[in-house]
Amino acid sequence: MANxxxxxxxxxxxxxRDSLRQVNLYLHKHAVDEGISQIRVQNPDGAHSIACxxxxxxxxxxxxxxxxxxxxxxxxxxxxxxxxxxPGAAENMMSGRVHVKGFASTAAGASAHGGLLVxxxxxxxxxxxxxxxxxxxxxxxxxxxxxxxxxxxxIVICGDAEDALGxxxxxxxxxxxxxxxxLGADARFEPMTDNDRAAVRGLLAAAGRSEDPGEFKRVAxxxxxxxxxxxxxxxx
Amino acid sequence: MCGIVGLLVKKPALRESLGALxxxxxxxxxxxxxxxxxxxxYTSPVPDRQxxxxxxxGMHAVDWSQLLGSISxxxxxxxxxxxxxxxxVLTTAADADQVVTWLKSHAPLVAVLSVGRSIDLYKDVGAxxxxxxxxxxxxxxxxxxxxxxxxxxxxxxTPAHAHPFTAxxxxxxxxxxxxxxxxxxxxxxxxxxxxxxxDNDTEAACRFFEWRLREGDDLEKAVERGFSxxxxxxxxxxxxxxxxxxxxxxxxxxxxxxxxxxDYVAIASEFRSLAHLPDIGHATLFEPKPEEIYSWRI
Amino acid sequence: xxxxxxxxxxxxxxxxxxxxxxxxxxxxxxxRGLGAKRRVPNFDDLLFLAASLSRYPLEGYxxxxxxxxxxxxxxxxxxxxxxxxxxxxGMSFGALSARVKDALGRAATEVGTSTTTGDGGMTAEExxxxxxxxxxxxxxxxxxxxxxxxxxxxIEIVIGQGAKPGGGxxxxxxxxxxxxxxxxxxxxxxxxRSASRHPDWTGPDDLVIKIKELREITDWEKPIYVKVGAxxxxxxxxxxxxxxxxxVVVDGMQGGTAATQTVFIEHVGIPTLAALRQAVDALxxxxxxxxxxxxxxxxxxxxxxxxxxxxxxxxAVAIGQGVLVALGCNSDAYxxxxxxxxxxxxxxxxxxxxxxxxxxHTGKCPVGITTQDAQLELRLDPAVGAKRLRNYLxxxxxxxxxxxxxxxxxxxxxxxxxxxxxxxxxxxxxAGVPLAGTSWIPGQxxx
Numbered sequence: 001m002a003n004x005x006x007x008x009x010x011x012x013x014x015x016x017r018d019s020l021r022q023v024n025l026y027l028h029k030h031a032v033d034e035g036i037s038q039i040r041v042q043n044p045d046g047a048h049s050i051a052c053x054x055x056x057x058x059x060x061x062x063x064x065x066x067x068x069x070x071x072x073x074x075x076x077x078x079x080x081x082x083x084x085x086x087p088g089a090a091e092n093m094m095s096g097r098v099h100v101k102g103f104a105s106t107a108a109g110a111s112a113h114g115g116l117l118v119x120x121x122x123x124x125x126x127x128x129x130x131x132x133x134x135x136x137x138x139x140x141x142x143x144x145x146x147x148x149x150x151x152x153x154x155i156v157i158c159g160d161a162e163d164a165l166g167x168x169x170x171x172x173x174x175x176x177x178x179x180x181x182x183l184g185a186d187a188r189f190e191p192m193t194d195n196d197r198a199a200v201r202g203l204l205a206a207a208g209r210s211e212d213p214g215e216f217k218r219v220a221x222x223x224x225x226x227x228x229x230x231x232x233x234x235x236x
Numbered sequence: 237m238c239g240i241v242g243l244l245v246k247k248p249a250l251r252e253s254l255g256a257l258x259x260x261x262x263x264x265x266x267x268x269x270x271x272x273x274x275x276x277x278y279t280s281p282v283p284d285r286q287x288x289x290x291x292x293x294g295m296h297a298v299d300w301s302q303l304l305g306s307i308s309x310x311x312x313x314x315x316x317x318x319x320x321x322x323x324x325v326l327t328t329a330a331d332a333d334q335v336v337t338w339l340k341s342h343a344p345l346v347a348v349l350s351v352g353r354s355i356d357l358y359k360d361v362g363a364x365x366x367x368x369x370x371x372x373x374x375x376x377x378x379x380x381x382x383x384x385x386x387x388x389x390x391x392x393x394t395p396a397h398a399h400p401f402t403a404x405x406x407x408x409x410x411x412x413x414x415x416x417x418x419x420x421x422x423x424x425x426x427x428x429x430x431x432x433x434x435d436n437d438t439e440a441a442c443r444f445f446e447w448r449l450r451e452g453d454d455l456e457k458a459v460e461r462g463f464s465x466x467x468x469x470x471x472x473x474x475x476x477x478x479x480x481x482x483x484x485x486x487x488x489x490x491x492x493x494x495x496x497x498x499d500y501v502a503i504a505s506e507f508r509s510l511a512h513l514p515d516i517g518h519a520t521l522f523e524p525k526p527e528e529i530y531s532w533r534i
Numbered sequence: 535x536x537x538x539x540x541x542x543x544x545x546x547x548x549x550x551x552x553x554x555x556x557x558x559x560x561x562x563x564x565x566r567g568l569g570a571k572r573r574v575p576n577f578d579d580l581l582f583l584a585a586s587l588s589r590y591p592l593e594g595y596x597x598x599x600x601x602x603x604x605x606x607x608x609x610x611x612x613x614x615x616x617x618x619x620x621x622x623x624g625m626s627f628g629a630l631s632a633r634v635k636d637a638l639g640r641a642a643t644e645v646g647t648s649t650t651t652g653d654g655g656m657t658a659e660e661x662x663x664x665x666x667x668x669x670x671x672x673x674x675x676x677x678x679x680x681x682x683x684x685x686x687x688x689i690e691i692v693i694g695q696g697a698k699p700g701g702g703x704x705x706x707x708x709x710x711x712x713x714x715x716x717x718x719x720x721x722x723x724x725x726x727r728s729a730s731r732h733p734d735w736t737g738p739d740d741l742v743i744k745i746k747e748l749r750e751i752t753d754w755e756k757p758i759y760v761k762v763g764a765x766x767x768x769x770x771x772x773x774x775x776x777x778x779x780x781x782v783v784v785d786g787m788q789g790g791t792a793a794t795q796t797v798f799i800e801h802v803g804i805p806t807l808a809a810l811r812q813a814v815d816a817l818x819x820x821x822x823x824x825x826x827x828x829x830x831x832x833x834x835x836x837x838x839x840x841x842x843x844x845x846x847x848x849x850a851v852a853i854g855q856g857v858l859v860a861l862g863c864n865s866d867a868y869x870x871x872x873x874x875x876x877x878x879x880x881x882x883x884x885x886x887x888x889x890x891x892x893x894x895h896t897g898k899c900p901v902g903i904t905t906q907d908a909q910l911e912l913r914l915d916p917a918v919g920a921k922r923l924r925n926y927l928x929x930x931x932x933x934x935x936x937x938x939x940x941x942x943x944x945x946x947x948x949x950x951x952x953x954x955x956x957x958x959x960x961x962x963x964x965a966g967v968p969l970a971g972t973s974w975i976p977g978q979x980x981x
Binding site: 020025049069072075091106113130151168227 | 562680681725727735743747750751753
């Protein structure tokens, strides 16, 4: 008879009854002390800032659609949204993992320094804006101005990209499988190397996806905006 | 500085619940717009040759029955008035423009919020929940509505600055965002005979569409022209007697979410205003793409 | 026989000729540091009506004049308590050296006030040395992280600054040294391009939600400030209050920067005097005076300025450029190993001289303040700098209480607008105080 591992102790909240403050306070100050690592949040109904500012090895499951800034400034925790996410999902994430099963609104993963943001559906405009080292995997397509001023990190787009992809890009790298409506200032296509394919393979696997890394194109900075000079026809 | 809501019911049986479905949507937008709110609702149209005028007296005390009497004296055609506190809906069989002109000179304290055959318009100062109670929004019936909650900037929170703005017959507009060239637009339109009531940037957009519709553009064409003429950030939600339309500018910085089922189309700035709609769990949810026009007909 | 006939044009004066010729030579706009250099109506145009027969002054010493100032009482459970209403404005590590940030913190702690981080994040030096540290959240989000959010005493969401409302941060490659680069996640030596809008919100209706997020992250403990560069200040302050700010910071056009386009500095934004009046009017209009606190900055220099700012309705001021000057900015010498060393040659090498320098953007600060150069930064000894800044802040505070006592106030926060008159019609109109010796406030109906 196999030894069944006991399910980790879980705690459930219902946002139609409990306040957001109760939920976040618990996640910030009590879950770890109580030895609780699994938390379920029911009826999020578009509430904002659910599970933001986490800083522990927690596993949070949000059953429904989240509003703005779900898992904002996430550190170490894993947050799963069984639904859509509003603007700024996982904004400024430092580490950990955020998984949106539906679509994500604008500025998904904005200025994230680390961790992995997975979006199964589409992401809207400005996905990965100001990215600072985090990784983003989008199963669907992304909107215009995605990776705007992205400084570091990687974005994998399994679908298409709209306009101005990677506008004013620094050192972040974008891998895109579908069509790109237009590239942004200083962004350009570059040949994929074995390292790139390995990176894409790793990120897709981490996101639970199985697209062929060979189908992705690499977009990176041409680095011609790194220094201001008069003859470069730069626009600031 | 705003929240927007829109609702169009596809099944006639739902028309009687239009208001009841909308009130929680409007209240959900209170934090985005705590100072004033407005709503345009499209009811079954009045008979041919008749029009409805939504009138508003604001803080002034107006004797509506006296007003009705004076109008009936001036114009031989049939008139009726339905009073809701400081708002009233005047139904007239006379020429609507003539009635509006008469009101301007004989009842200057009364604002004409809208003219049309289907549209009724309410706007007032205060928290959205209070306004909904004051005008009994929960009892409203109709095919579709466009609503708005406002965070005020100018000194006196006046109802004149509240959205929706209206133009012509049965056309209304609400706006979330900020236009950067509204005064230029106004300077362009005023010589063409378009009259402005406020210096509000949203009114500039409304009058722009009023002009284009007057010049023969359909609404979609007018909106396309708007992309190049109206500068700034916008999500526009518009209504006519037969349709509801939403469009976002190219940067799409101001939010909008749409929920569509076989029974209704609902729009709000944030999903939390839609979360309590019937069967929302099976609705198609999406965010309008920038510079694309989405419209639904009743 | 006549001598040289030198007739200067007012429109095409030497300054303008130089500007055009520089543009023709370089093909790029001028970038510089500090704030607006041209004269605008400012606090110098206001005077105090002090005690005489109708008002009685306070003595010094025993008859106390309180300066304690509390910021952030609206929602936060731990408001900021300051001993004096004079704070150190946000200036970045990157613009300034780490040693300077250390000096600022030490001095502020000693006099009982706060310092503020800037567009480069929080340094360990500043957090260690500054007892009360306000942490800026800017459009660039360089270095912004939740650990520092939790370590901060308050969060300041920056929408803009007076030197360049509508513009983003700027740091030229020569100042992006390894440490700066690491903190900002930038390649070393690259000219930093900065965003002018926040990445994840635009507009006051979405700011409501962003402020709530920061409150949730900090469990509602820390005050949230909202800082705007002065433009449509009346509207902006109203919207900041509606959006949920605990404290509003308004930075007038005289506010400084370490680097931005000159055209921004001189031609965008309104004077601090006008902005302050609008900001106070906005709070009065909402009946929020006392509930939401107001900090004014942008060319605050002296105790007289602080007193006038408080009289007009500010709860506190923030000083940036004045603080740097106290440390040695535009001084002809720096202190090294206890000795004064002349810096004149270094100023000359930059094409300037002490008293005229605005070359913060070059990273070659002759007195080691706005530099990331390992050698140059040694010219600012944190202990010496801290002492000088402490002296300056104490002097300013003493001037403030001197004026307040002369006006009969036991608390500097009891200074009121009616204690002020104006010397010029412009200042009277902008500040909303009467022209001295008259009851005339231009633009207002006589009561």
